[in-house]
Amino acid sequence: MAGESMRDEMIEARRPPNAHRGVLKWLQRNLFNGPINSVVSVVTLGVLVWALWPFVQWALIQADWLGDSRQACSGEGACWVFISARFESIIYGFYPEAARWRVDIVFALMAGLLAWLAIPKVPGKRWAAIIAVIGFPIAAYVLLLGGHFGLMHVSTRNWGGLMLTLTVATIGIVGSLPIGIVLALGRRSKMPLVRAVSVVFIEFWRGVPLITVLFMASVMLPLFVPTEVEFDKLLRALVGIMLFWSAYMAEVVRGGLQAIPGGQEEAGKALGLNYWQRMGLIVLPQALKLVIPGIVNTFIALFKDTSLVLIIGLFDLLAIIRAGLTDSDWLGFATEGYVFAALVFWVFCFSMSRYSQYIEKRLQTGHTN
Amino acid sequence: MSRSPSGDRVALWRNPTFRAYVLQGVLLAALAALIGFIVVNTMANLEARGISTGFGFLDERAGFSIPQTLIEYSGDSTYGRTFVVGLLNTLLVSALGVVVATIIGFAVGIARLSPNWLLARLAGAYVEIFRNIPLLVQILFWYFAVLQALPSPRQSLSFLEIIFINVRGLVIPDPQPLSGFAATPWALLVGIVAAIALGIYAKRRQVRTGKALPIYWLGAGLIIGIPLVVFLLTGSPLEWSIPELTGFNFSGGVRVLPELVALWLALSIYTAAFIAEIVRSGIQSVPQGQVEAANALSLPGSITLRKVVIPQAMRVIVPQLTSQYLNLIKNSSLATAIGYPDLVAVFSGTTLNQTGQAIEIVAMTMAVYLTISLVVSALMNVYNARTLLKER
Numbered sequence: 124m125a126g127e128s129m130r131d132e133m134i135e136a137r138r139p140p141n142a143h144r145g146v147l148k149w150l151q152r153n154l155f156n157g158p159i160n161s162v163v164s165v166v167t168l169g170v171l172v173w174a175l176w177p178f179v180q181w182a183l184i185q186a187d188w189l190g191d192s193r194q195a196c197s198g199e200g201a202c203w204v205f206i207s208a209r210f211e212s213i214i215y216g217f218y219p220e221a222a223r224w225r226v227d228i229v230f231a232l233m234a235g236l237l238a239w240l241a242i243p244k245v246p247g248k249r250w251a252a253i254i255a256v257i258g259f260p261i262a263a264y265v266l267l268l269g270g271h272f273g274l275m276h277v278s279t280r281n282w283g284g285l286m287l288t289l290t291v292a293t294i295g296i297v298g299s300l301p302i303g304i305v306l307a308l309g310r311r312s313k314m315p316l317v318r319a320v321s322v323v324f325i326e327f328w329r330g331v332p333l334i335t336v337l338f339m340a341s342v343m344l345p346l347f348v349p350t351e352v353e354f355d356k357l358l359r360a361l362v363g364i365m366l367f368w369s370a371y372m373a374e375v376v377r378g379g380l381q382a383i384p385g386g387q388e389e390a391g392k393a394l395g396l397n398y399w400q401r402m403g404l405i406v407l408p409q410a411l412k413l414v415i416p417g418i419v420n421t422f423i424a425l426f427k428d429t430s431l432v433l434i435i436g437l438f439d440l441l442a443i444i445r446a447g448l449t450d451s452d453w454l455g456f457a458t459e460g461y462v463f464a465a466l467v468f469w470v471f472c473f474s475m476s477r478y479s480q481y482i483e484k485r486l487q488t489g490h491t492n
Numbered sequence: 493m494s495r496s497p498s499g500d501r502v503a504l505w506r507n508p509t510f511r512a513y514v515l516q517g518v519l520l521a522a523l524a525a526l527i528g529f530i531v532v533n534t535m536a537n538l539e540a541r542g543i544s545t546g547f548g549f550l551d552e553r554a555g556f557s558i559p560q561t562l563i564e565y566s567g568d569s570t571y572g573r574t575f576v577v578g579l580l581n582t583l584l585v586s587a588l589g590v591v592v593a594t595i596i597g598f599a600v601g602i603a604r605l606s607p608n609w610l611l612a613r614l615a616g617a618y619v620e621i622f623r624n625i626p627l628l629v630q631i632l633f634w635y636f637a638v639l640q641a642l643p644s645p646r647q648s649l650s651f652l653e654i655i656f657i658n659v660r661g662l663v664i665p666d667p668q669p670l671s672g673f674a675a676t677p678w679a680l681l682v683g684i685v686a687a688i689a690l691g692i693y694a695k696r697r698q699v700r701t702g703k704a705l706p707i708y709w710l711g712a713g714l715i716i717g718i719p720l721v722v723f724l725l726t727g728s729p730l731e732w733s734i735p736e737l738t739g740f741n742f743s744g745g746v747r748v749l750p751e752l753v754a755l756w757l758a759l760s761i762y763t764a765a766f767i768a769e770i771v772r773s774g775i776q777s778v779p780q781g782q783v784e785a786a787n788a789l790s791l792p793g794s795i796t797l798r799k800v801v802i803p804q805a806m807r808v809i810v811p812q813l814t815s816q817y818l819n820l821i822k823n824s825s826l827a828t829a830i831g832y833p834d835l836v837a838v839f840s841g842t843t844l845n846q847t848g849q850a851i852e853i854v855a856m857t858m859a860v861y862l863t864i865s866l867v868v869s870a871l872m873n874v875y876n877a878r879t880l881l882k883e884r
Binding site: 316329332339346430 | 533610640
């Protein structure tokens with residue numbers, strides 16, 4: 124009797140219920156859980172297809188990629204020949220062809236240093252930082268400008284394209300961070316005059332548009348120095364950009380300084396450290412680590428705004444493309460030109476913002492809820 | 493002479509107060525020297541170039557025309573008037589941009605929090621695409637790649653045959669006030685004042701009796717209703733001039749410059765990406781417990797949203813929103829890249845080129861933006877002080 128209700132073999136494993144996994148269930152849970160959501164999904168999808176499909180068709184499917192004149196373009200889709208034919212000048216500007224290997228070396232050095240600094244697992248960050256701040260600028264200066272060690276001198280008037288954009292961005296970044304740190308410390312100083320000067324400086328630059336600063340740099344700076352001093356146009360723009368962004372950098376750094384508990388500085392005082400030792404060894408390392416995401420965001424903004432130098436007549440990436448559009452052989456490719464410029468800037472800025480989010484997560488030590 | 497805790501005399505140069513004075517003295521001297529250096533050089537340079545200083549040029553005849561002027565202006569007007577025209581154009585595009593950027597920004601920010609996967613992702617893509625492309629590229633794109641590719645006036649794209657868009661810009665109906673129309677704006681003012689008064693009364697009444705008035709509906713009714721009634725009573729004194737294609741161009745209506753449209757679009761779309769992020773983080777900053785507490789008190793969903801979530805989110809959103817508005821105003825100066833006649837374009841551009849008064853002109857332009865920034869920051873500080881979390 125009892126034996127009939129017993130089994131001596133395992134029940135075969137059953138499939139999980141269909142409704143809990145798989146593509147369909149995912150669709151139902153995320154897109155079609157209710158009438159309103161279903162309508163929203165269908166409408167969104169419709170708009171997406173309606174807007175995106177013609178673009179994909181134009182930019183990829185019907186596009187023409189290779190060639191050296193506009194005859195290579197069928198005219199149905201995008202004419203990327205416009206970009207590929209002048210790719211060299213988009214990268215190097217008017218840099219003499221014989222010396223372009225120097226730019227390549229600087230690019231390679233920069234990429235290597237960036238990887239060294241940015242990838243957390245690679246050891247020797249201190250060395251990387253020292254090389255990046257001291258060694259690299261000297262090497263880049265010697266290589267790009269030339270005139271020493273038998274290298275041909277290349278005037279900054281011939282600089283252009285992506286190379287100029289990266290130069291302006293790098294110098295702007297490297298220059299504005301130290302000035303910003305000093306300003307942030309000044310704004311928190313107990314000396315009224317130091318504080319006042321810092322506040323006025325910061326608020327002034329933050330209150331005006333970068334364009335007016337560049338105008339100022341290009342028309343007023345030459346008036347400020349003795350007549351015989353020659354002021355390079357690129358240098359003028361760089362001075363303006365550095366002054367402007369150091370104010371923003373100062374506010375970011377100040378946010379970090381405010382987040383460090385006062386006890387840290389007091390402990391430093393108790394150990395007999397002087398002001399610069401307390402700041403340099405205790406407060407700043409902690410504060411700067413806290414605001415790395417903010418600093419990267421300022422870098423992104425600075426990078427985007429390097430495109431403004433075209434207004435005072437420098438030929439950065441955007442200006443080179445714009446100049447190409449007025450070439451009478453290549454009229455009517457504005458869309459291709461600007462889409463390409465947008466893509467290049469986007470790739471740089473998006474990767475920087477992703478990196479900033481990654482660092483933010485890594486530095487998150489779990490104190491917030 | 494100060495003493496160390498052990499009672500020994502401390503050398504003067506180790507006294508912090510004394511050192512602070514010396515340091516500030518050095519700073520002051522260095523600043524004075526720098527300013528002196530700049531002034532002396534500038535004077536010498538200006539003299540060498542034969543440029544006179546001062547603001548006398550503001551009364552001189554400008555001699556160039558501006559395609560869009562909100563006030564009376566012609567080539568015979570003075571440079572001073574040019575300044576005002578440019579300033580008004582800057583304010584116009586900024587105001588238009590602020591309104592549209594806010595609408596798009598809030599919509600996208602809320603969409604990012606939607607339970608609908610597709611919509612949330614689409615909103616996320618919008619933010620990531622537009623905030624990572626330089627504004628200048630976007631302005632040039634809209635102007636040269638989109639608006640310049642539009643058809644000629646004869647093949648205009650039209651909306652309901654009253655709004656037309658073509659390569660020369662946007663043509664929209666133009667309202668023409670007739671006599672008697674002046675009463676309507678006044679009625680609007682009365683309506684707004686009445687709505688505010690009603691709001692104050694309703695709040696007092698609710699505090700006293702606990703009964704709420706449907707204040708939003710009543711307020712909207714007052715603000716729309718009073719002007720509408722007055723408008724109809726005065727016999728609808730408004731005519732619309734509808735644009736019409738005659739020959740190669742449009743007659744009637746008002747033409748909006750393509751430069752304005754491009755700048756407006758780019759500024760709105762770019763700033764909206766930042767506003768969307770602010771709105772999202774603002775809403776997410778309200779702890780979930782607040783909503784749960786409201787539910788436990790059995791507040792209805794709409795009241796929870798209006799009285800619990802939004803006020804707390806706004807405390808996070810408004811300060812950042814204001815700084816985005818300031819950015820938008822400052823960014824509108826990129827107008828000069830496509831030739832929209834804003835302050836920087838007509839004043840720091842054309843006027844500077846004609847007169848060579850670099851210092852006065854750049855200083856005036858900067859002063860305008862600085863004033864706007866400082867005034868808005870001051871207002872913001874007042875707001876922050878009022879909405880500060882009251883800790884008890």
